[in-house]
Amino acid sequence: MKINQIMTHNVEVIEPTGVLQEAAQKMERLNVGSLPVCNGQRLVGMITDRDITVRSVAQGQNPTQTQVSAVMTPELIYCYDDQDVKEAAELMERHQIRRLPIINRDKNLVGIVALGDLAVDASTRQSGEILEKVSEPAKPRR
Numbered sequence: 001m002k003i004n005q006i007m008t009h010n011v012e013v014i015e016p017t018g019v020l021q022e023a024a025q026k027m028e029r030l031n032v033g034s035l036p037v038c039n040g041q042r043l044v045g046m047i048t049d050r051d052i053t054v055r056s057v058a059q060g061q062n063p064t065q066t067q068v069s070a071v072m073t074p075e076l077i078y079c080y081d082d083q084d085v086k087e088a089a090e091l092m093e094r095h096q097i098r099r100l101p102i103i104n105r106d107k108n109l110v111g112i113v114a115l116g117d118l119a120v121d122a123s124t125r126q127s128g129e130i131l132e133k134v135s136e137p138a139k140p141r142r
Helices: 021-032 049-055 085-095 115-120 127-132
Strands: 034-039 044-046 099-103 109-112
Touching: 021 034, 021 049, 021 109, 034 109, 044 099, 085 099, 085 115, 109 115
Parallel strands: none
Antiparallel strands: 034 044, 099 109
């Protein structure tokens, strides 16, 4: 099964020039913990509630003035919309991520896949096994 058959289309995004308060409000409204960051349709990063907390608030930055680009994660893990669902599951497991942006071959954001979406494809490993791998705790820095 191809990823474009199970992905969520019409994904809410935020621009890199948006401020953190706007990103947090959008996350609250959508009940999500991350948003793709796009310049137009081009995916340029991801921002999570943790990014906002650890990279900004903990550093004393003002969320009404700090731009998303200052704290977003620019190193992207993504999947193409014509790839197999199994490949997406492997990426999510390997990189311990719960939401995977989906782009087309022009590198434009076309969707997102959440861990729960993988349960739709019975040929992938059980989503519970993937959740277990994704949820393995990171070792704290000491």
